[in-house]
Structure formats: C-alpha cells, structure tokens
Amino acid sequence: MTGRIAVVTGAAGGMGRAISRKLVQSGLTVVGLDIDADRLAATGDGLGDAFVARIADLTDETAVNRAFDDIARDQGGVDALVNNAGTCFMSDFPDIPADEFNRQMAINFSSAFYCCQAAIKLMAGREGVRKIVNISSNGAYNFDVFDPPHYRASKAAMDTLTKDLARRYASDRIAVNSIAPAMTETPLFGVLSDDVLQKAISAMPHGRAMQADEIAAWVDFLISPAGDISSGNVIILNQGRDVR
Numbered sequence: 001m002t003g004r005i006a007v008v009t010g011a012a013g014g015m016g017r018a019i020s021r022k023l024v025q026s027g028l029t030v031v032g033l034d035i036d037a038d039r040l041a042a043t044g045d046g047l048g049d050a051f052v053a054r055i056a057d058l059t060d061e062t063a064v065n066r067a068f069d070d071i072a073r074d075q076g077g078v079d080a081l082v083n084n085a086g087t088c089f090m091s092d093f094p095d096i097p098a099d100e101f102n103r104q105m106a107i108n109f110s111s112a113f114y115c116c117q118a119a120i121k122l123m124a125g126r127e128g129v130r131k132i133v134n135i136s137s138n139g140a141y142n143f144d145v146f147d148p149p150h151y152r153a154s155k156a157a158m159d160t161l162t163k164d165l166a167r168r169y170a171s172d173r174i175a176v177n178s179i180a181p182a183m184t185e186t187p188l189f190g191v192l193s194d195d196v197l198q199k200a201i202s203a204m205p206h207g208r209a210m211q212a213d214e215i216a217a218w219v220d221f222l223i224s225p226a227g228d229i230s231s232g233n234v235i236i237l238n239q240g241r242d243v244r
C-alpha cells in the first residue's frame with residue numbers, strides 16, 4: 001500500500017525517532033509532532049519529504065487541533081497515529097506536588113486523548129484498516145519496579161482509552177492497541193539515579209535494556225497489514241521479566 005500517512009508524537013525522542021524512521025522505511029510518510037524543534041529536525045535527517053516535522057505542545061488542545069488542521073490541508077488525512085510523547089516525573093507519593101501530577105497526566109494522557117479525537121476525524125474515508133498505537137508502559141502493570149503512581153496512572157488511563165476506542169471503532173475498521181514496554185534505552189533514562197537504573201536493568205532477563213529499534217519493529221508490525229486483526233490489546237514487551 002502506498003501513500004499512507006502516519007502521525008508520530010514525541011518524534012524527537014528516543015523511541016519516537018526509531019518509530020518514525022522505521023515507518024518511513026516501510027513506505028509511510030510520517031508527520032512527527034514534538035515540542036523540541038532542534039531534536040525533531042534531527043529525526044528527519046536523510047528522510048527527505050517522507051518526514052514532516054511539526055512543532056506542537058501536545059498538552060494544549062488548541063495546538064493539537066492546529067497541527068491536525070495543517071495535516072488535513074497538507075497531507076489530506078491520517079492512516080495511523082502513534083501516541084508516543086511522554087515523560088516520567090519522579091516525585092514520590094505522598095509528596096507529589098499538584099502541579100507535577102497535572103503535568104504528568106497532561107503530557108502522557110491528555111496529549112494522547114486530544115490526538116485521538118483529532119486523528120480519528122481525519123481517518124474517515126481512508127482505505128484499509130487504520131491504526132492507533134498507544135505507547136503505554138510496563139509501569140502500569142508491574143509494581144515491583146520504581147515507577148511513581150502518577151506515571152502508572154497516566155499509562156493505565158491510556159490503556160483504558162485504547163480499549164474504549166477499539167470497541168467503539170471496530171466496525172469502522174480502526175484498530176487500537178497499546179504497546180507497554182519495560183526498560184528501553186532512550187534519553188528518558190536520564191530521569192533515574194544510577195542506582196535505580198542499574199537495578200532496573202539488572203532485573204531484565206536478557207541482562208540488558210531493550211532498544212528503541214526493538215519497540216519500533218512492533219509498532220511497525222501493528223501498522224502493517226499483519227496488524228489488521230489485532231485491536232483492544234495491551235502488548236507487554238519486557239523479555240519475559242514478569243512471568244510468574
């Protein structure tokens with residue numbers, strides 16, 4: 001299939017860059033959304049017209065709608081949306097400031113919610129099974145590791161949105177899934193102290209963190225025709241760490 005348009009949020013980050021580049025390799029045109037203009041431009045290095053950078057603060061609904069209006073005008077529609085923008089704030093309960101809690105929910109969950117609302121309208125009338133892939137986290141499911149509760153809750157909210165939209169849009173042929181990775185080597189590792197990071201990596205069964213390219217391959221699979229028959233699933237990627 002040619003001429004498919006994917007929107008990848010957080011496309012300037014570790015996972016977003018790998019996902020964007022993988023989808024371009026698979027023949028899609030990727031519109032990368034991020035707040036970080038310099039790193040977003042670097043994601044497009046060597047990709048030519050197949051990568052379009054758009055700067056937006058995705059916690060701002062107006063900015064999201066403006067970005068998708070531009071996509072409607074310039075690309076004509078959306079075939080796939082990857083909600084990947086996110087961060088992990090590390091204050092711990094019961095001393096998480098209200099402002100940090102609100103920012104955590106806004107960056108990880110509200111951004112995805114706004115993007116789903118805008119993208120689904122632009123998926124109408126497109127060919128084939130259209131796709132939404134939400135980048136969740138093992139932190140919503142594994143309570144042995146370090147993740148603070150506002151981070152876990154933001155990803156659990158995202159996964160409930162995945163299931164709602166999967167059910168709501170199944171007969172419209174929009175497939176919605178979450179991918180929930182564990183430790184993946186990206187700039188986000190910088191929020192952890194060395195001790196916490198080493199402990200979390202040593203708990204990985206393969207003795208190493210996962211790589212952004214490994215997650216990108218799963219996103220690409222879901223967006224490929226092979227992914228057409230999966231919807232409403234939360235796919236846990238953690239080398240088998242939490243099997244009991």
Ligand SMILES: NC(=O)c1ccc[n+]([C@@H]2O[C@H](COP(=O)([O-])OP(=O)(O)OC[C@H]3O[C@@H](n4cnc5c(N)ncnc54)[C@H](O)[C@@H]3O)[C@@H](O)[C@H]2O)c1
Pocket residue numbers: 009010011012013014015016033034035036039056057058059084085086087088107108135136137138180181182183184185186187188189
């Ligand atoms: N790295 C891991 O181990 C890991 C594990 C589980 C889940 N995740 C999830 O993977 C996703 C990608 O994370 P990453 O590891 O690549 O981190 P990253 O920090 O490298 O990338 C995150 C990107 O999101 C962008 N972003 C943040 N706030 C934004 C906003 N308001 N508007 C637009 N863009 C914004 C950042 O600029 C950055 O480019 C996140 O949702 C994260 O929660 C990561």
